[in-house]
Amino acid sequence: MNCPKCASLTVKLNFDGVGVDNCAGCHGIFFDEFDKEQLQKMKGAEAIDFGDPEVGRRFNGVDRIDCPRCGSRMIPMVDFDQPHSWFEHCTLCGGMFFDAGEFKDLKHHTLVDFFKYLLVKERRPPRPREFRAPSAKEKNQTMMKGAMKAGTAPCRLQV
Numbered sequence: 311m312n313c314p315k316c317a318s319l320t321v322k323l324n325f326d327g328v329g330v331d332n333c334a335g336c337h338g339i340f341f342d343e344f345d346k347e348q349l350q351k352m353k354g355a356e357a358i359d360f361g362d363p364e365v366g367r368r369f370n371g372v373d374r375i376d377c378p379r380c381g382s383r384m385i386p387m388v389d390f391d392q393p394h395s396w397f398e399h400c401t402l403c404g405g406m407f408f409d410a411g412e413f414k415d416l417k418h419h420t421l422v423d424f425f426k427y428l429l430v431k432e433r434r435p436p437r438p439r440e441f442r443a444p445s446a447k448e449k450n451q452t453m454m455k456g457a458m459k460a461g462t463a464p465c466r467l468q469v
């Protein structure tokens with residue numbers, strides 16, 4: 311298969327039984343329908359996206375492409391949960407094309423959102439501040455400081 315963005319040949323990659331086509335030129339990734347969702351949930355699957363995000367950003371501008379699987383025109387789409395993530399989608403076969411770095415970014419944000427969710431769930435009301443009576447030494451130090459501020463040296467009681 312040829313990459314819809316830079317026309318280089320793609321290489322089949324396999325992650326735990328889920329296959330994707332990774333472009334040997336720009337390292338963009340073509341996912342068949344449902345494979346992106348599946349890989350997004352799989353731990354470590356971001357390893358399939360090893361391209362240079364800088365190159366990916368350059369190819370992100372190329373958004374009028376034909377589906378490398380079925381030839382129909384792909385449409386630019388945005389991830390529902392992550393509006394910053396753009397990719398190309400084929401409405402006919404359900405394939406998706408991600409530029410280099412975009413899938414990793416999506417995975418990363420999915421993970422961050424997951425932890426945010428956990429944090430929100432685990433948040434508890436703040437504990438009341440503990441009160442501890444100052445020790446005799448601390449009391450004395452406070453008195454010394456107060457006396458020095460006022461310009462009076464502490465004096466011992468003379469008998």
Ligand SMILES: [Zn+2]
Nearest residue numbers: 313316333336
């Ligand atoms: Zn390419």
Ligand SMILES: [Zn+2]
Nearest residue numbers: 377380400403
């Ligand atoms: Zn297609």
